[in-house]
Amino acid sequence: MVERIARLAGSDPRVEVGIGDDAAVLAGGLVLSTDMHVEGVHFRRETLTAAEIGARAAAANLSDLAAMGAEPICLLLALGIPPDFGEIDALVEGIATHEVALAGGDLSRADSLMVSITAVGRAARPVLRSGGRPGDRLVVTGPLGTQAASGYTAPIVPRLAEGAELAGVATAMIDLSDGIATDLRRLAAASGCGARVELAALPVAEGATQEQAACGGEDHELLAAVPVEAPLPAWAIVIGELTGGGAVEFLDAAGVSLDLHGYDHFA
């Protein structure tokens, strides 16, 4: 869907990376990302407190900065507030748990609760989705399926320190917001590569199934491509590699490629 916007987006020499990566990059290394969380689509008020809704929305945005290897500077908040929602302070306090300053805000009435955040950061060397090369190892920063297994209520930890460390070695990086089955395809396509992942190599979160690890959304672990000659951080979990072909294959124990798909907010 975002591709429809990108086609009409125009260009500016001061915008070095525009729509289509985890975040935009301006000349000078400023990194910007906008993400929207809507009640009934991304969360339900029955299963999350107001503080948790705020914390999750901010975490998802900060994760986009992490995926560029950027350090956060500030957040801007646009909040749509339905008549029966009175916990604005708790929601903002949830955002504030990430200890990133809120530099701007706009409030409006709305039919349902809507939290739109813009995260602003800086990266000395922003890592795009597009730099991966055949043979690069694919690594993730932690277990997958945590969110699907928890009914999308587990706290989200943006992998900012890990993203900054990977920025020193990674050729490509993305955050896993829609499941690795979807997001690996995005990284591979942007890099002009294929990919091969052994499902048995996926780190499955406690309580999650292998399918939840491969297809569940919102984990916000990072997926990076790292050349074989580069050192890996000790915590990095290798799950496969980029290939020269165009296909992205998830192989089961018998070596059969499965047709896996991640989460789609419009489906």
Next chain:
Amino acid sequence: MVERIARLAGSDPRVEVGIGDDAAVLAGGLVLSTDMHVEGVHFRRETLTAAEIGARAAAANLSDLAAMGAEPICLLLALGIPPDFGEIDALVEGIATHEVALAGGDLSRADSLMVSITAVGRAARPVLRSGGRPGDRLVVTGPLGTQAASGYTAPIVPRLAEGAELAGVATAMIDLSDGIATDLRRLAAASGCGARVELAALPVAEGATQEQAACGGEDHELLAAVPVEAPLPAWAIVIGELTGGGAVEFLDAAGVSLDLHGYDHFA
């Protein structure tokens, strides 16, 4: 309402101006503003085309940059799309009429149409609301009441060139989004001043009443405070002055101070 967020916003030395002005200012002169437009609150689909909705939302955001004297660099868009809305392309084309690059975007399903935009710009000398001094002339950039008289359907022109020119002489500046009756109070309070405006001096837009000129929202003309010794641009319209007292007075022909109030999206 935004004050509730500001109290919880935290701080960062890289954020020079945070919540409470037209836009945030980061070290280095980067200017950022977030604004949200919600169907049924800011616009109705019965009276505006999709392109007009996009153009208005972007204009309101760019107007916040204008009010800081900033030049736009790019916009980021978060779009909440109800099931019966199919004109995404037209809406984005409306945004693109302002010829500022869209550097980021996020789409989601939503119950009603919601357009949240973050505008990013740069100002060599950002003009805040807080620098006005008693005796400064109050000037506006154009006629007031245009929007109220048109039922909030007239095109909005962000006063970017005027804002940049005023930045050379103004001590304080704000964009008139909620009516001068409200926004002058904001500028005066931030500057620790009072203000006196002769209603007869307000430039009333064609077809508008004096009350619409004083109290109507969304005109997005700029209001600036300019010291008496500074030269005024030829197009600047003087409507009154800042005073040393705390009161903000709108005086009728008999010199009586009227209790005027602008537009409140939560009322």
